[in-house]
Amino acid sequence: MAKFRRRTCIILSLFILFIFSLMMGLKMLRPNKATFGDPFGLELLPVLHQQTRLGKSFDSQNNDKINSETNNKNLKSVEITMKPSKASEPYLEELQPLNYYLHVFYYSWYGNPQFDGKYIHWNHPILKHWDPRLTKNYPQGKHSPPDDIGSSFYPELGIYSSRDPSVIETHMKQMYSASIGVLALSWYPPGTNDENGENTDDLVPTILDKAHKYNLKEFSELLGSGGVFLPQVTFHIEPYSNRDDQNMYKNVKYIIDKYGNHPAFYRYKTKTGTALPMFYIYDSYITKPEKWANLLTTTGSQSIRNSPYDALFIALLVESKHRYDILQAGFDGIYTYFATNGFTYGSSYENWARIKSFCDQFNLLFIPSVGPGYIDTSIRPWNAQNTRNRISGKYYETALGAALHAHPSVISITSFNEWHEGTQIEKAIPKRTSSTVYLDYRPHKPSLYLELTRRWSEKYSKERATYALDQKLPVS
Numbered sequence: 001m002a003k004f005r006r007r008t009c010i011i012l013s014l015f016i017l018f019i020f021s022l023m024m025g026l027k028m029l030r031p032n033k034a035t036f037g038d039p040f041g042l043e044l045l046p047v048l049h050q051q052t053r054l055g056k057s058f059d060s061q062n063n064d065k066i067n068s069e070t071n072n073k074n075l076k077s078v079e080i081t082m083k084p085s086k087a088s089e090p091y092l093e094e095l096q097p098l099n100y101y102l103h104v105f106y107y108s109w110y111g112n113p114q115f116d117g118k119y120i121h122w123n124h125p126i127l128k129h130w131d132p133r134l135t136k137n138y139p140q141g142k143h144s145p146p147d148d149i150g151s152s153f154y155p156e157l158g159i160y161s162s163r164d165p166s167v168i169e170t171h172m173k174q175m176y177s178a179s180i181g182v183l184a185l186s187w188y189p190p191g192t193n194d195e196n197g198e199n200t201d202d203l204v205p206t207i208l209d210k211a212h213k214y215n216l217k218e219f220s221e222l223l224g225s226g227g228v229f230l231p232q233v234t235f236h237i238e239p240y241s242n243r244d245d246q247n248m249y250k251n252v253k254y255i256i257d258k259y260g261n262h263p264a265f266y267r268y269k270t271k272t273g274t275a276l277p278m279f280y281i282y283d284s285y286i287t288k289p290e291k292w293a294n295l296l297t298t299t300g301s302q303s304i305r306n307s308p309y310d311a312l313f314i315a316l317l318v319e320s321k322h323r324y325d326i327l328q329a330g331f332d333g334i335y336t337y338f339a340t341n342g343f344t345y346g347s348s349y350e351n352w353a354r355i356k357s358f359c360d361q362f363n364l365l366f367i368p369s370v371g372p373g374y375i376d377t378s379i380r381p382w383n384a385q386n387t388r389n390r391i392s393g394k395y396y397e398t399a400l401g402a403a404l405h406a407h408p409s410v411i412s413i414t415s416f417n418e419w420h421e422g423t424q425i426e427k428a429i430p431k432r433t434s435s436t437v438y439l440d441y442r443p444h445k446p447s448l449y450l451e452l453t454r455r456w457s458e459k460y461s462k463e464r465a466t467y468a469l470d471q472k473l474p475v476s
Contacts, residue, residue, distance in 0.1 A: 124378075204233075235280070280412075285318055374388040
């Protein structure tokens with residue numbers, strides 16, 4: 001009997017050991033999560049220099065300038081395009097809920113022959129220097145897609161059209177994977193457009209519908225919340241021709257009347273609990289503050305305040321003196337847009353604490369803009385001094401760390417897909433042609449910047465919750 005019990009104990013012990021070994025083996029087979037080094041500390045930010053004129057005076061001594069991030073136009077090699085593997089996709093169980101205080105600037109101005117009958121924006125002209133004596137030293141003409149495009153990077157989706165529904169849906173998936181809650185759509189009024197594109201207001205319904213349709217139900221079930229996460233769309237109003245207080249009123253009315261009832265239309269909950277639309281106003285400084293005051297103050301001749309079309313209007317801060325113009329004009333907040341640290345007063349990380357203090361003093365929203373890098377030499381070959389090397393994500397993490405340090409109301413990202421200026425976080429792939437070697441995100445995956453954004457989005461959500469109550473900011 002004793003022998004039988006010993007034998008039973010031995011068999012049971014071996015069985016438990018087998019099960020334990022099997023479980024450990026399965027655990028070892030679990031895919032590894034992507035890891036990245038610690039971000040640079042704020043003390044390692046590059047030396048900053050005062051800028052005097054936007055677009056006219058550049059910092060040629062910035063420590064993070066890397067002139068080597070320009071296209072090599074003299075290669076004698078065959079075309080090579082490397083396709084990413086499915087391993088670059090984020091794991092669904094790792095996705096975080098969307099962060100509605102993290103916004104990204106989005107551009108729908110791209111076109112190709114399949115959907116638009118021609119290339120749009122990918123064939124961007126090479127812009128001339130304002131000094132004719134310097135212009136002759138650089139290439140001229142236009143880019144010639146599909147192999148030669150107006151960008152130093154090459155998109156994973158190829159030379160896509162912003163009208164392609166599958167492209168819009170893929171973009172939405174990438175944003176969701178990055179836990180971005182709001183896209184700020186570059187917008188021109190009907191009948192107007194930027195000088196290199198065509199009007200895209202007719203695309204707004206599709207973008208809103210895709211944002212609403214792709215509601216992450218399957219993701220929320222995996223996360224165990226049982227809820228539905230809805231992305232939101234706000235508008236980044238561009239400096240269309242003759243923009244003033246009167247036509248701005250008409251255009252804001254148009255946007256709210258036409259799109260304001262859509263479930264994907266973004267509203268920001270103010271300190272008073274009121275949910276208002278938000279509009280970013282690019283190059284707001286072009287219009288005199290007195291004109292803006294007609295629209296944005298309660299006593300203005302075209303006042304939009306306390307009307308059905310009242311909203312939060314966010315001005316672009318370029319120079320330090322613009323702070324008081326913004327205040328006089330009646331704006332509700334400040335954003336900085338440019339992804340080039342040191343290029344303007346507003347885009348310089350060292351100034352963000354002072355800007356935040358100013359905003360707190362006058363009850364304004366502060367929305368710093370962060371970006372993964374900057375390189376626009378494919379369209380401005382004379383502007384290499386403003387290149388900011390990505391440093392395998394370190395530049396981006398430095399910017400995000402500086403933004404969090406300022407305790408902002410919202411953080412904006414420049415950009416999701418501004419390919420001309422090399423500020424995109426959208427997936428890019430290695431590509432080489434007979435005349436060009438495009439930059440890429442190696443040694444990391446094409447999804448590097450989406451993954452970094454997701455990690456920092458979660459960090460921002462947690463940190464914002466700790467200071468939101470003190471600042472009386474909305475937390476949901």
